[in-house]
Amino acid sequence: MNPKITRFLADRQPATPCLVLDVDQVEHRYRAITDVLPLTRVYYAVKANPAAPILNRLVSLGSSFDAASWEEIRLCLDAGASPDHISFGNTVKKASAIEAAYAAGVRMFVFDSGEELEKIARHAPGSKVYCRLIVANEGAEWPLSRKFGTSVSHARDLMLRARDMGLDPYGLSFHVGSQQTSTEAYEAAIAQVAMLFTDLSAAGLDLRMVNMGGGFPIRYREDVPEIDQFADTIHRALRQHFGNNLPETIVEPGRFIVAEAGVVSTEVVLVSKRGNDKGPRWVYLDIGRFGGLAETEGESIRYALRTGHDGDETGPVAIAGPTCDGADIMYEKAPYALPLSLRAGDRIEVLGTGAYVTTYCSTRFNGFAPLEEHYL
Numbered sequence: 001m002n003p004k005i006t007r008f009l010a011d012r013q014p015a016t017p018c019l020v021l022d023v024d025q026v027e028h029r030y031r032a033i034t035d036v037l038p039l040t041r042v043y044y045a046v047k048a049n050p051a052a053p054i055l056n057r058l059v060s061l062g063s064s065f066d067a068a069s070w071e072e073i074r075l076c077l078d079a080g081a082s083p084d085h086i087s088f089g090n091t092v093k094k095a096s097a098i099e100a101a102y103a104a105g106v107r108m109f110v111f112d113s114g115e116e117l118e119k120i121a122r123h124a125p126g127s128k129v130y131c132r133l134i135v136a137n138e139g140a141e142w143p144l145s146r147k148f149g150t151s152v153s154h155a156r157d158l159m160l161r162a163r164d165m166g167l168d169p170y171g172l173s174f175h176v177g178s179q180q181t182s183t184e185a186y187e188a189a190i191a192q193v194a195m196l197f198t199d200l201s202a203a204g205l206d207l208r209m210v211n212m213g214g215g216f217p218i219r220y221r222e223d224v225p226e227i228d229q230f231a232d233t234i235h236r237a238l239r240q241h242f243g244n245n246l247p248e249t250i251v252e253p254g255r256f257i258v259a260e261a262g263v264v265s266t267e268v269v270l271v272s273k274r275g276n277d278k279g280p281r282w283v284y285l286d287i288g289r290f291g292g293l294a295e296t297e298g299e300s301i302r303y304a305l306r307t308g309h310d311g312d313e314t315g316p317v318a319i320a321g322p323t324c325d326g327a328d329i330m331y332e333k334a335p336y337a338l339p340l341s342l343r344a345g346d347r348i349e350v351l352g353t354g355a356y357v358t359t360y361c362s363t364r365f366n367g368f369a370p371l372e373e374h375y376l
Ligand SMILES: *Cc1c(COP(=O)(O)O)cnc(C)c1O
Pocket: 045, 047, 048, 066, 089, 090, 175, 177, 178, 179, 213, 214, 215, 216, 252, 253, 254, 255, 256
């Protein structure tokens, strides 16, 4: 565990549940991805964690930002980001949000439908637009597929329409799904994008940009490919499919930049046998699916846990949150074992929780307050 966070937790004993996040580690991860993808612009996916200390640090490092809403754009501007370093990257935007973004100087918008394109043409005339393609999400532990993106042939029509509407048909995007553990997913998507570049070029429209989205994984309980392996695959695919005519490229990492920097500290509320000697013990924490650990839905993201009893003999457990909702179970099928000496009142640290936790927290379900946040 990160020594700075360990020291903070030991010295301060902050009330639980809380997130403690080391902003230096965010910087380290930003540098790691820009080092291996030196020609690619990084647009941090703000939704992963929009906390001001993170945005401020990334602005100071020269990052750009992928924002999902006008509210997120506002946060980036407040952190000092220039509007031409912000992409409005949600394919579903209110007209009022497009208008506000345009008024603030944002000139880059995504779409995946004719209806959205019309909205952008009306409320953000002349802006750069890029179309999101639907690509395979196999290998992703948190897939995003069906809800976003369109087919290659539809995208082709839409890009030509974008030109006719007076917009700047800038490029194409995809997202291979979050916590993507297969490097090949990027390769297949780049091949698809390149074909459409060629096809549109033949139709007299030269696109300039490929937005490869996010998805880069972090280590939770299992090893994942390192970021340089993703970069190698991406470089190889770009060279193979675009030759010397390389487009501008963008990535939008969220999880990769912030997840490992954060630890959620929780208190064990109850350890019980549930009147069944054969079943696992149930460990109830003061945070669960509704307190921010929403990505445990379907047991998709399996966080690593640390306890003060690590090293003691362990036994199998089911792990649940503190609310009165039956869905508030984090792990019942995934094999988790915790020390037999674990008791109510002990603390458990949930690692890799810097992304998709604070903002996934319900506000007052069962009366529980949202988790506190500490940025070091
Ligand atoms: C969520 C999202 C991202 C970030 O994905 P990660 O898997 O966290 O890297 C990037 N781009 C878009 C469009 C997204 O919706």
